[in-house]
Amino acid sequence: MARDEYYLMVAGVGGQGTVLLSRIIGDAALMKGYHVRIGETFGAAMRGGSVHSHIRIGKEVLSPLLLEDEADAVLAIEPLEGLRRAVVYLKPGGVAVINTRKIFPIDVNFGVARYPKIEEIIDAFNKLGATYVYGDFTELAEKAGTARATNVAVLGAYARLIEGTDAPFDKETLIEAVKGRVPSKWLEANLKAFESGYKLADEQLKK
């Protein structure tokens, strides 16, 4: 890593594996010999609320939370949550992976709030100056065997997105970290989801 420190934000909805994904990334950072801090915000420990993890990687990191405009990368397991955090934390020129599969907050079900269109969300990422890939990673995970691997499909796309950058990871390390965290029963599906995510990003970046 060219710089001393590297910061990520993982955002999603309770039950989507946000915390697990941040642990996988944390493990990968440790494997690379870095120090890491993950600040988790899961509030009242209930499902369905917004969840995000602050990940800080470096030689010696102490604070568990990111500053505004500090994140090198935002991984959005859910598009609205990704945008919510990117607006605050993504640095200009940062990278993002956006899963386009929406999960509606309850006010949207009632019809009292409007969920932004995916194009609006993508447009907002453009305005943030982000380099990003997007797609239905939940569908990729389903095809790989389980929708629960959505988080790992997003990670696969991230692995492609950071190739040739100063990010502290590479594809192999991230895969190793997935292997260390995912139960063996679901490993095959997760590795498949990772590759599908990687491929999707590869195709988008080549365009």
Place this chain on the structure above:
Amino acid sequence: MRFRGDLNKLEGKTVLMLGNEAVAWGALEGGIGVATAYPGTPSSEIVESLVDAARELGFWSEWAVNEKVAFEIAYSAAISGINALVAMKHVGMNVAADPLMSSAYTGVRGSLVIVTADDPSMWSSQNEQDNRYYGLHAYIPVFEPHSPSEAKELTKYLFDLSRRIGHPVILRMTTRISHTRGPVKLGKINVMEPKGKFIKEDRFVLIPANARRNRLEMLRRWEKIKEEIEHIPFNKVEGEGDALIVAPGIAYAYVKEVVRELGLEGRVRVLKLSSVVPVPRGLLLRALDGVKRVLVVEELEDIVEKEVKAVVAEESLGVEVKGKEIVGYPYELTLARVRKSIQAFLGHVPAEEVSKGGTVTGLPVRPPVLCPGCPYRPLFTEVRRLINQERLSVVAAGDIGCYSLGYNKPYRLQDIIIEMGGSIGTGIGLANFTDDVVISIIGDSTFFHAGLPPLANAVYMKSPLVVIVLDNMVTAMTGHQPSPSTKGVPGRRYIPIEEAAKGLGVRFVKVIDPFDMKEVRKTVLEAIKFARENSEPAVIVARRRCALEVVRDLRRAGVKVPPYIVLEDKCIACRLCYDFFACPAIFAKDDGKAYIDPELCVGCGACAQVCPTKAIVPAEKYDKDKVESFWR
């Protein structure tokens, strides 16, 4: 990480650990024999981990019905020579405060490590009380780590300190440490058998004559503690300069980063403190030597700041001390807040904030909601409907648990939430001193935590109160810890809540299925009538298992449950199912007709009752009886 498998094999490894897990591991290294708690965010993972570890390693760890009982169990172990830990969230310490105060008077023989997990910013709590005050109040020293790794080391050390001095100690965690992951190097496990010997001594009998003697002994131990903390490696002075920043607990993590970021190393001195009550006076004086100005950066109250000001005044040092006037009192510290404070203290002009493009406003918020399949939803829906239809003036005295979400629209059935068990106690006052129909709504675990004494009081006082116990048979909100309301815990006895209520003398006790909305309506109306006509409490136990557990068990058993669907031609777009029932799996389509997301639907079928045209049906036939057996 889960504390499962051969834990001894992990010695020497560095793993990513939650702050709470680090405390648990510190207890394993420190010689734990007994660990207990009542769950509460952000503290739950400590004893969650130790319950797992106890199975592997042969010490004792289990959940208790409330923090007071947990404290008493740990305390009794500690005065029998066992090393004990009791954990609680900050407000849990209020419940345990009575034995806490006495424990410092008697002292202990083994270790008594009391962990409080405070919640600055109130991420999942009713207040942000600063439990360092309990240390000052009770003459119990308070220690605060700045990282998961230090949390482990500190815990291990505190077991040793408590045993050596024969005094309880408090480890104060906060959400930001409890729920932060960092690398922790795991040391050697050294647990003890939960077997002690109680030696009879007068000091354990707090009658006035003994208490007076104990008071003097306690002060003597306090002096020993003051000496001890002058020399512990967790406190230290770093850097040089004529400005001093005092950084207790987590503040050190932020201060150190800001000092580095602003290039202040070598220009300011930093006093890192992990022992915050009492503050080590000698070390503080050394840190103050040659210093002109001091900034105390601490979270929440000005406890260390007051101490520094007192020392500066007593020693006539003429040093300027700043703290809360710059940093502010409320809410947790952040890196940005600490940076701003240090810049203000040093007279630096902060860089102008650059606003970035593409700022988006008006994004819909995402509050937590009752899960799809939650047994509370049909009950809340029906109670709200009957209140509206019967035009009843109801006050719903609420409580702490998942059902606190009943405060939200469309149910609006939590008019008061103040503390655990408060629904019944406040219900008594409201039922006696107002004309409203009063319904207390409390969960099963909360009922055993603090619902029994007020229910006895309601019976005794003949309060016309309706108590609905939402019994999902587990402490759901904090992660499904067992309680006396949980069936099938190996070696433990299930206590049916209806039996407890009858035993206390309640004469109207009915057990209902919250999924049966007709039964809910009928029973609640009966209970209101009974309470008013007889001027005495009525108890309804609404029993059905937590949907999260049911879905998990169905999946494990390989039982497939189809989602429910909306028959397009039958739906009349009446909005009842999404506006009034409000399951997160049910949406309004553009034409106002309902749509059920098959990904979110757990197939509980409760919504089918709400539909006036029977348009909600299972997607395919399934064995309803078999599935139903999982819900009971």
